[in-house]
Amino acid sequence: QSDGDAKESKQPEAAVPKLLHSLSKRFFGSLSPSLSGPPSLPLLGNMLDLAQEHLPIHLTSLALRYGNIYRLNCGSTTMVILNNSEIIREALIKKWSDFAGRPHSYTGDIVSSGGRSISLGDFSEGWKAHRRVAHSALHRCTMDSLHSVIEKQAHHLCQVLRDYNGKAVDLSEDFTVAASNVITTLTLGKSYDKSSEDLQKLQDCLNEIVSLWGSPWISALDSFPLLRKLPNPPFSRLMKEVARRDELIGKHIEDFKKNDHKKGGTVTSSLLQSLEQPQGGASQMTLTETHVHMTTVDLLIGGTETTAALLNWTVAFLLHRPEVQNKVYEELCGVLDVRYPQYSDRHRLPYLCALINEMLRLRPVAPLAVPHRAIRNSSIAGHFIPKNTIIIPNLYGAHHDPEVWDDPYSFKPERFLEGGGGSLRALIPFGGGARLCLGEAIARMEMFLFTAYLLRDFKFLPASKEEPLPDLRGVASVVLKVKPYTVITHPREK
Numbered sequence: 001q002s003d004g005d006a007k008e009s010k011q012p013e014a015a016v017p018k019l020l021h022s023l024s025k026r027f028f029g030s031l032s033p034s035l036s037g038p039p040s041l042p043l044l045g046n047m048l049d050l051a052q053e054h055l056p057i058h059l060t061s062l063a064l065r066y067g068n069i070y071r072l073n074c075g076s077t078t079m080v081i082l083n084n085s086e087i088i089r090e091a092l093i094k095k096w097s098d099f100a101g102r103p104h105s106y107t108g109d110i111v112s113s114g115g116r117s118i119s120l121g122d123f124s125e126g127w128k129a130h131r132r133v134a135h136s137a138l139h140r141c142t143m144d145s146l147h148s149v150i151e152k153q154a155h156h157l158c159q160v161l162r163d164y165n166g167k168a169v170d171l172s173e174d175f176t177v178a179a180s181n182v183i184t185t186l187t188l189g190k191s192y193d194k195s196s197e198d199l200q201k202l203q204d205c206l207n208e209i210v211s212l213w214g215s216p217w218i219s220a221l222d223s224f225p226l227l228r229k230l231p232n233p234p235f236s237r238l239m240k241e242v243a244r245r246d247e248l249i250g251k252h253i254e255d256f257k258k259n260d261h262k263k264g265g266t267v268t269s270s271l272l273q274s275l276e277q278p279q280g281g282a283s284q285m286t287l288t289e290t291h292v293h294m295t296t297v298d299l300l301i302g303g304t305e306t307t308a309a310l311l312n313w314t315v316a317f318l319l320h321r322p323e324v325q326n327k328v329y330e331e332l333c334g335v336l337d338v339r340y341p342q343y344s345d346r347h348r349l350p351y352l353c354a355l356i357n358e359m360l361r362l363r364p365v366a367p368l369a370v371p372h373r374a375i376r377n378s379s380i381a382g383h384f385i386p387k388n389t390i391i392i393p394n395l396y397g398a399h400h401d402p403e404v405w406d407d408p409y410s411f412k413p414e415r416f417l418e419g420g421g422g423s424l425r426a427l428i429p430f431g432g433g434a435r436l437c438l439g440e441a442i443a444r445m446e447m448f449l450f451t452a453y454l455l456r457d458f459k460f461l462p463a464s465k466e467e468p469l470p471d472l473r474g475v476a477s478v479v480l481k482v483k484p485y486t487v488i489t490h491p492r493e494k
């Protein structure tokens with residue numbers, strides 16, 4: 001099963017005349033003289049590369065020509081693209097303190113309330129304290145209850161699928177509701193029905209923000225300030241959606257403060273309580289309500305579309321390879337008989353774990369992570385990297401590196417079985433270091449339990465013989481998603 005091959009991607013730089021290339025060098029010079037990269041056009045730099053329709057595949061294809069570390073120019077900014085897991089580990093883990101920054105950007109400031117979110121806030125003592133407080137609130141609230149919260153949603157999801165009675169359906173919304181309910185239970189102590197207007201509004205708004213913010217029409221405003229003076233309908237929509245998000249989350253937090261916050265047990269109550277205590281400490285951090293608000297946004301955005309997209313990818317790949325579904329089912333029946341799995345069963349279910357690892361490799365749902373910024377002059381793979389360079393960890397590229405992965409574009413869960421040659425060290429779907437995904441533990445438990453419940457209870461069948469199987473190339477924005485498809489969920493006989 002070969003999906004969209006990086007080699008197929010168009011390479012517009014091949015058509016750029018040499019004269020333009022040398023002119024652009026004269027205009028911009030090069031902040032990273034030792035790094036090669038595609039020629040950049042006057043004024044536009046490498047905007048054409050960055051506007052490619054499937055950016056992770058395009059950046060991976062450029063690595064074939066320019067190597068595992070190369071540069072792109074965008075306005076006055078230099079970006080360095082890392083395409084191999086050892087190089088990414090060097091920057092994110094070994095030299096984490098050099099590269100833990102986030103780029104300051106005009107649009108980033110708008111979506112993060114002036115950099116006060118964990119995901120987009122720049123590295124500082126205040127940011128470290130914010131992340132630490134959120135991390136420990138999340139840890140406290142998930143320690144005892146996470147398993148039962150996910151189990152409840154997994155049972156509910158299976159019931160919803162049973163109720164389809166063999167109809168061909170698009171499951172993406174059901175996956176979103178299940179993943180979102182895990183997060184809303186942890187943060188606000190509430191879960192929602194699929195038909196809930198409140199949930200719909202919130203999800204539509206968060207999705208719209210993520211997809212607009214990832215669009216080249218919006219990112220161009222960060223690199224080319226003059227464009228901010230021109231009318232830009234996508235940007236006006238982004239501003240409207242951010243205002244709507246703040247109103248919706250603000251209302252949830254106000255309701256929560258009135259009714260539930262003293263009860264405790266949720267991330268939001270824990271954070272609100274920490275507002276009442278002086279933060280003190282070396283950081284002199286003052287957590288404000290805006291930080292609590294933005295933590296809720298971070299967890300909802302980070303924790304919903306990612307896990308939901310990965311579940312949707314898993315079913316899409318399984319439609320192409322029905323024998324993999326059967327192998328997981330046989331393993332579950334052999335090890336657990338009729339009972340539902342617990343997360344602690346994972347060591348006895350190697351094939352299921354191999355399937356999840358293979359999905360995280362083939363479709364890292366945050367394919368370019370979140371851009372990092374060099375906080376000081378440093379180096380990566382022996383190349384000088386000046387302060388303020390933007391670092392893009394191409395996780396998609398690292399997971400398709402032919403030097404590391406045998407037949408990298410093929411779907412082969414077996415590679416992660418003992419002796420199968422798959423490298424867990426090279427698998428980095430959650431990033432690493434100071435900016436490691438805050439929800440990794442939650443996402444791993446969700447993926448395990450949701451996938452196990454679904455494959456225990458259902459066989460996924462193509463919608464019809466006439467319709468093509470799901471397209472496996474996908475659509476890449478901040479999140480890498482499969483194109484919409486329908487599937488029949490056929491209950492397994494017990």
Ligand code: HEM
Pocket residue numbers: 092118119120131183298299300302303304306307310364365366368369370371393429430431432434435436437438439440442443
């Ligand atoms: C399969 C699911 C998921 C994947 C593949 C994933 C992947 C990632 C990646 C690659 C990053 C960027 C790391 C970097 O900047 O180097 C990230 C950041 C983040 N993720 Fe996740 N994530 C997932 C699920 C979740 C969940 C469930 C939550 C919340 C409960 C979450 C919350 C966050 C937050 C808050 C950040 C920002 C961390 C920071 O900047 O310090 N993610 N995630």
